[in-house]
Amino acid sequence: MKHILEAELVYGRLLLVDQPHLVARYNKALKGFGLPEVALSSFHIDMLGFSPEVAEALGDMDYLDPGRVNRRFIILTPEQENLPVAHSSFSNTAALMHQFFEANARALNAVTIKDAVYGEIEDSVSVVDSLDDLISINEVRFRVLSADDLLGKAAELRQLLDRLTAETDVWRDDAALNRMVELAKLTGDIRQNALVPDQLVFRHEAFWANHFGGTYVFLDDKTTTVICAPDAPGFRRSKPWQVSYIPADDPKLIFDFLAKTGRLELPRGSWVSESGLIEHRRRMVIENMVARLTPDAELDKTDSIWLQTWLHRNAAAVTKDGTYPFLTDMLRQLKDAGDIKIDAIAPKERFLLVRATPGHKDAWLTNRLISGFVPQDYLSRFIFDREGFYSVYEQYSDNFRRHVVSVLMTSYLNNKRALRQKLFAMGEQDHA
Numbered sequence: 001m002k003h004i005l006e007a008e009l010v011y012g013r014l015l016l017v018d019q020p021h022l023v024a025r026y027n028k029a030l031k032g033f034g035l036p037e038v039a040l041s042s043f044h045i046d047m048l049g050f051s052p053e054v055a056e057a058l059g060d061m062d063y064l065d066p067g068r069v070n071r072r073f074i075i076l077t078p079e080q081e082n083l084p085v086a087h088s089s090f091s092n093t094a095a096l097m098h099q100f101f102e103a104n105a106r107a108l109n110a111v112t113i114k115d116a117v118y119g120e121i122e123d124s125v126s127v128v129d130s131l132d133d134l135i136s137i138n139e140v141r142f143r144v145l146s147a148d149d150l151l152g153k154a155a156e157l158r159q160l161l162d163r164l165t166a167e168t169d170v171w172r173d174d175a176a177l178n179r180m181v182e183l184a185k186l187t188g189d190i191r192q193n194a195l196v197p198d199q200l201v202f203r204h205e206a207f208w209a210n211h212f213g214g215t216y217v218f219l220d221d222k223t224t225t226v227i228c229a230p231d232a233p234g235f236r237r238s239k240p241w242q243v244s245y246i247p248a249d250d251p252k253l254i255f256d257f258l259a260k261t262g263r264l265e266l267p268r269g270s271w272v273s274e275s276g277l278i279e280h281r282r283r284m285v286i287e288n289m290v291a292r293l294t295p296d297a298e299l300d301k302t303d304s305i306w307l308q309t310w311l312h313r314n315a316a317a318v319t320k321d322g323t324y325p326f327l328t329d330m331l332r333q334l335k336d337a338g339d340i341k342i343d344a345i346a347p348k349e350r351f352l353l354v355r356a357t358p359g360h361k362d363a364w365l366t367n368r369l370i371s372g373f374v375p376q377d378y379l380s381r382f383i384f385d386r387e388g389f390y391s392v393y394e395q396y397s398d399n400f401r402r403h404v405v406s407v408l409m410t411s412y413l414n415n416k417r418a419l420r421q422k423l424f425a426m427g428e429q430d431h432a
Contacts, residue, residue: 009382009408013084015077017051018042022076025116028147029074030054032118035063046086047097049074049118055087065089068211069128073097075117078108091208091365096121100142103199116147123204128211132238135217135224137204206362208369210387214248216369218261218362225257227369251373252347259342263366267330267353269338277423278334281352281377282327286311288376289324291400293317299403323376327352348373358425367424378404379412383420 017023018041026049027037035058043053048064048071055061064072068089081101085094101108111117122141125133206218212232218225223244228235230247246253258264265271272278286307290297293314302310311318318324330353333340342350351373356366368384371377381389393401412419420426 009405009413014044014046014051014086015079015083016042016044017076022116025076025147026054026074029116029118030063032145032147033064033072045074045076045080045083047080047083047094048072048085048088049076049080050085050087052086061087067127068209069123069125069133071121073119073121075108075112077112078105089210091368092205093121095205096140096202099202100199103202111146117144118147119144128209129233130238131212131215131226131228131232131234134209134211134215135226135238135243139201139203141201206365208365216248216365218257218263218365220261225261227254227257251351254369254373255347255350258366258369263357263360263362264354265357266342267334267340269334271425272331272334272353275355275423275425277355278327278331278353280379280423281374282324282331284374284377284379285321285323285327287400287403289314289318289321291397291403295397295399298399300406323349323352355424356426363424363426367426379407380423382408383412383416 017026020041023041023043026043026045029049030037038054038057040053040057043051045051050064055063062068064074065087066072071088071090071093078101081098085097088094108117120143122143123137124139125136128134207216209215209217213229215226215228215232218227222242224239224242225244225246226235227246228248230236230245230249236245244257246257248254255264259266267278287299290299290302290307290310294310297310311324326349330340340353342353345353351370354370356363356370360366364384367380368388371380371384372388374380375392378389378392381392393404396404
């Protein structure tokens, strides 16, 4: 992981916490979770407050995700909304947090001036032992606390104010009036500066979870579709009357499901030509073959002439692998006919030719699933499936790792939105 750590591709764009009062608030939140405080003067945090340095100090990467469900969060500043999620068991955690930040912006802006907000994203289950547990999650509730109990004090002041307007004799209760003054000094005027979050319940949409080797859950009007390993507990047994189960190792069934539900954009000359996606994947295929067959090659210094020469010299290996000739033939068909008869293509190879339907609510999740079937395309994997990218990256040679980091830094991170828009017609959503 050396190169991607140095390039901040794992824990990049995190927020530095080095002000003593913020460090103290963070430690109070840790204490609120029953965790020990850390003796760090500075550390970095992601959108949910996860810190790699704190995780190392505690010796627990899951200190904010102890059961891989009911995820914890610590909010020191509203600025965290613009940070990535560095560590999570669910793919839609970032989307849920964005909804929480947007729905409760006034309260979060007010509270974090004086206090830290922490709590849990509570699912309808407390532990995931089977697919039935994952399927049953249809909404989440944010349980919100504050390190110095500013939220509790605001709620108490609200109750006293309500009594003041409803009960005429409260004006004679010196103790109640003194308590209101004491609380107001801490909370400010809560009539003008709302401290209590407005919305705490949000719908749990389609998602990927890292349980049972990785599980996809897609939601349609009357059907839930689960894609995972067939040996996962509950496979084809959990709610079989309303859940469709697809083995994760069956590319035909997966492709058919995505296509029939409108989640795939099939190869057509117009968008393929404009996006350059198939040319991009063909380049990825060549790079992977060069890295495997010519491990000392410095891909950063190669050009198209070098690659063509390499292809001629390694024609037998390229033909045996078949992926590069296949993509070349598909580009020729698209140019001549304008489309491709997808049913005539082997199921696994179909994923090389498609992308998620732009604008579909599950586009990000669908592209994540597609990227798993196109392991050569490390750029797509990095964009949509960081966990999968890191596992594949570890298998690369050190020379190829340097090249991959260079490509990610120059081709993607310099202008992520533009590249996502060009290849996938997705320019707005940003999970990382």
